[in-house]
Amino acid sequence: xxxxxxxxxxxxxxxxxxxxxxxxxxxxxxxxxxxxxxxxxxxxxxxxxxxxxxxxxxxxxxxxxxxxxxxxxxxxxxxxxxxxxxxxxxxxxxxxxxxxxxxxxxxxxxxxxxxxxxxxxxxxxxxxxxxxxxxxxxxxxxxxxxxxxxxxxxxxxxxxxxxxxxxxxxxxxxxxxxxxxxxxxxxxxxxxxxxxxxxxxxxxxxxxxxxxxxxxxxxxxxxxxxxxxxxxxxxxxxxxxxxxxxxxxxxxxxxxxxxxxxxxxxxxxxxxxxxxxxxxxxxxxxxxxxxxxxxxxxxxxxxxxxxxxxxxxxxxxxxxxxxxxxxxxxxxxxxxxxxxxxxxxxxxxxxxxxxxxxxxxxxxxxxxxxxxxxxxxxxxxxxxxxxxxxxxxxxxxxxxxxxxxxxxxxxxxxxxxxxxxxxxxxxxxxxxxxxxxxxxxxxxxxxxxxxxxxxxxxxxxxxxxxxxxxxxxxxxxxxxxxxxxxxxxxxxxxxxxxxxx
Amino acid sequence: xxxxxxxxxxxxxxxxxxxxxxxxxxxxxxxxxxxxxxxxxxxxxxxxxxxxxxxxxxxxxxxxxxxxxxxxxxxxxxxxxxxxxxxxxxxxxxxxxxxxxxxxxxxxxxxxxxxxxxxxxxxxxxxxxxxxxxxxxxxxxxxxxxxxxxxxxxxxxxxxxxxxxxxxxxxxxxxxxxxxxxxxxxxxxxxxxxxxxxxxxxxxxxxxxxxxxxxxxxxxxxxxxxxxxxxxxxxxxxxxxxxxxxxxxxxxxxxxxxxxxxxxxxxxxxxxxxxxxxxxxxxxxxxxxxxxxxxxxxxxxxxxxxx
Numbered sequence: 001x002x003x004x005x006x007x008x009x010x011x012x013x014x015x016x017x018x019x020x021x022x023x024x025x026x027x028x029x030x031x032x033x034x035x036x037x038x039x040x041x042x043x044x045x046x047x048x049x050x051x052x053x054x055x056x057x058x059x060x061x062x063x064x065x066x067x068x069x070x071x072x073x074x075x076x077x078x079x080x081x082x083x084x085x086x087x088x089x090x091x092x093x094x095x096x097x098x099x100x101x102x103x104x105x106x107x108x109x110x111x112x113x114x115x116x117x118x119x120x121x122x123x124x125x126x127x128x129x130x131x132x133x134x135x136x137x138x139x140x141x142x143x144x145x146x147x148x149x150x151x152x153x154x155x156x157x158x159x160x161x162x163x164x165x166x167x168x169x170x171x172x173x174x175x176x177x178x179x180x181x182x183x184x185x186x187x188x189x190x191x192x193x194x195x196x197x198x199x200x201x202x203x204x205x206x207x208x209x210x211x212x213x214x215x216x217x218x219x220x221x222x223x224x225x226x227x228x229x230x231x232x233x234x235x236x237x238x239x240x241x242x243x244x245x246x247x248x249x250x251x252x253x254x255x256x257x258x259x260x261x262x263x264x265x266x267x268x269x270x271x272x273x274x275x276x277x278x279x280x281x282x283x284x285x286x287x288x289x290x291x292x293x294x295x296x297x298x299x300x301x302x303x304x305x306x307x308x309x310x311x312x313x314x315x316x317x318x319x320x321x322x323x324x325x326x327x328x329x330x331x332x333x334x335x336x337x338x339x340x341x342x343x344x345x346x347x348x349x350x351x352x353x354x355x356x357x358x359x360x361x362x363x364x365x366x367x368x369x370x371x372x373x374x375x376x377x378x379x380x381x382x383x384x385x386x387x388x389x390x391x392x393x394x395x396x397x398x399x400x401x402x403x404x405x406x407x408x409x410x411x412x413x414x415x416x417x418x419x420x421x422x423x424x425x426x427x428x429x430x431x432x433x434x435x436x437x438x439x440x441x442x443x444x445x446x447x448x449x450x451x452x453x454x455x456x457x458x459x460x461x462x463x464x465x466x467x468x469x470x471x472x473x474x475x476x477x478x479x480x481x482x483x484x485x486x487x488x489x490x491x492x493x494x495x496x497x498x499x500x501x
Numbered sequence: 502x503x504x505x506x507x508x509x510x511x512x513x514x515x516x517x518x519x520x521x522x523x524x525x526x527x528x529x530x531x532x533x534x535x536x537x538x539x540x541x542x543x544x545x546x547x548x549x550x551x552x553x554x555x556x557x558x559x560x561x562x563x564x565x566x567x568x569x570x571x572x573x574x575x576x577x578x579x580x581x582x583x584x585x586x587x588x589x590x591x592x593x594x595x596x597x598x599x600x601x602x603x604x605x606x607x608x609x610x611x612x613x614x615x616x617x618x619x620x621x622x623x624x625x626x627x628x629x630x631x632x633x634x635x636x637x638x639x640x641x642x643x644x645x646x647x648x649x650x651x652x653x654x655x656x657x658x659x660x661x662x663x664x665x666x667x668x669x670x671x672x673x674x675x676x677x678x679x680x681x682x683x684x685x686x687x688x689x690x691x692x693x694x695x696x697x698x699x700x701x702x703x704x705x706x707x708x709x710x711x712x713x714x715x716x717x718x719x720x721x722x723x724x725x726x727x728x729x730x731x732x733x734x735x736x737x738x739x740x741x742x743x744x745x746x747x748x749x750x751x752x753x754x755x756x757x758x759x760x761x762x763x764x765x766x767x768x769x770x771x772x773x774x775x776x777x778x779x780x781x782x783x784x785x786x787x788x789x790x791x792x793x794x795x796x797x798x799x800x801x802x803x804x805x806x807x808x
Contacts, residue, residue: 046602082646128646
């Protein structure tokens with residue numbers, strides 16, 4: 001049977017009849033099929049091919065957000081490999097000589113010099129660098145939007161709470177990749193960012209100075225720093241990301257994808273397109289479209305012009321100074337931090353500790369544990385494969401919206417100098433406004449969204465009840481076992497029997 | 502089993518109602534000696550690990566650290582192996598080997614592949630492959646950024662007419678420095694340490710060289726200069742057997758005859774070491790009469806084209 005196609009031809013056997021259908025003549029396998037058979041004879045993969053290739057994935061544009069992140073990672077790997085051929089992970093000073101006249105003859109680190117060479121002397125080098133940097137921004141952005149989709153639709157509920165944890169781990173790795181990568185050119189802006197990161201590290205009581213010294217290789221700035229960041233950026237974090245992405249996708253495959261309510265979609269089925277060929281074609285198309293759009297942006301819009309910032313010099317600083325968008329919230333938290341530095345029993349709590357370490361740790365821990373927090377709040381530990389609409393869980397959507405508003409305030413505060421110049425308002429006043437907003441906006445958002453979502457949920461319940469009772473009245477079971485007409489139902493003759501199905 | 506006193510197997514006695522099936526101890530070997538041995542190994546590993554920490558804190562000592570690390574790792578490894586060999590059920594287990602090809606896919610590979618959905622559109626498949634070819638062509642952009650187009654650099658070295666022969670510190674070499682049977686690695690003046698300009702200056706004594714007639718004037722007073730880059734695989738030809746007047750490359754034992762224009766006499770090299778034309782100047786120093794007449798180092802596809 002293993003050689004069915006060839007054997008049937010050889011023996012001149014008649015065509016097979018499938019389910020009483022039309023008689024199919026034996027035929028030569030096509031190229032694609034011959035390749036498949038070749039692999040099957042050696043791996044037996046055909047036994048699983050059906051399961052894998054016919055695996056159904058639901059079709060909805062919001063399910064592609066994570067794919068965009070995956071494809072960004074592919075682009076980052078491709079452009080990153082290219083750049084490693086030219087990058088020198090070395091803090092030692094050299095004299096820059098090159099076509100960029102304003103810096104010609106100045107002292108720069110070997111790392112900075114190599115990025116200058118990549119940008120100005122390597123053909124397509126600047127394009128590659130800008131694609132890499134822009135892709136990193138889109139990578140973090142698509143992860144954030146994907147996370148928001150998963151959060152607001154409740155896709156993180158059991159059994160996918162485990163994959164939520166993997167996903168948050170991937171987010172942290174992506175942040176670490178972004179920060180280390182953006183520090184590698186050793187320019188003035190990113191060097192200042194490293195200085196701040198070092199200060200946040202030493203602010204941790206008891207272990208801070210030790211931890212910072214172990215990570216940075218001594219007191220900032222160290223000659224080891226750039227080469228360490230390089231190894232983190234091109235080896236350690238990408239390796240962990242590849243392992244984590246593999247795990248993330250494996251869970252999606254094993255658990256099957258969630259789907260939105262409606263149509264024939266139920267908790268116990270998956271409605272969509274098979275992996276092959278439908279989803280593969282769509283995904284490959286999306287890969288190329290993602291790359292195309294980023295290439296356009298990266299080719300036309302300048303990003304991280306390190307020659308304007310200049311090389312990192314410990315006694316110099318640029319202003320205004322903003323990091324990449326995904327680090328802005330940390331920068332903003334430090335700017336809004338209160339000027340308090342108490343010494344308790346001889347232990348000083350440095351000012352950067354609360355905004356730079358404690359608050360991010362609390363927020364990230366809350367994000368990581370949200371599925372378990374929500375399960376505890378709602379006592380809902382059942383399996384869910386149908387997604388919620390955001391308003392179906394007012395507490396969840398209100399909490400998510402409040403978190404986004406908090407992130408927004410932090411991020412805007414990270415640009416308070418730019419906003420101050422733009423609005424012609426003193427930075428100090430802006431900081432006070434942001435401190436107030438930091439409390440008022442999340443609380444206000446929570447209350448407003450909770451109220452809106454609750455109203456929408458009531459309306460939704462009515463609609464659903466009406467939908468399920470066409471022509472009749474909608475009934476709701478009361479706590480004491482009786483039935484009550486749902487407000488707003490079209491009315492009609494009272495019917496005998498139970499509540500609507 | 503019923504004839505055995507129940508005490509022999511206490512796990513069968515008074516077992517509480519459990520939610521999981523009862524454990525079976527069948528097939529687990531009893532071997533107290535092996536258990537002690539493995540336990541001892543784990544204890545040794547623990548002690549060695551603590552010892553390693555102590556040595557590190559006291560300032561460290563490479564050999565002692567290595568011995569303790571070996572004891573720690575070895576203790577763990579030995580203990581686990583003893584456990585595996587003597588304390589785990591070791592009865593052989595037989596599993597049926599299934600043929601690898603799967604009946605389903607071989608019978609109708611097109612079903613899972615949904616091949617017709619793709620292969621039926623022959624023209625579109627070809628156009629898509631063409632599009633990918635276009636992308637591959639576009640990828641030539643980054644590939645050709647990786648290095649410059651090879652120019653004449655494989656054909657030339659820094660040697661020029663009039664450049665003096667210097668040592669690795671850029672000091673001109675005098676003939677009197679090299680006795681008969683001696684040799685020295687020299688470089689073009691201004692290029693000390695040059696990778697492709699490295700040259701061997703050898704004093705074989707007057708009247709002994711058997712060079713081609715047109716090269717007789719290139720070796721004044723028995724001083725002859727050959728490229729030091731082996732024509733086989735590019736190693737420096739670092740060994741000289743003065744008694745046989747042969748240069749030997751230590752990498753693959755290519756041997757070159759110094760008296761007869763450094764033609765290869767053994768080993769895998771095919772081309773002679775290129776000879777540098779030199780002249781002896783009135784002040785006792787040597788100067789080149791030009792670059793090597795052939796490319797130095799290993800061959801490449803158009804090595805004989807003259808660049």
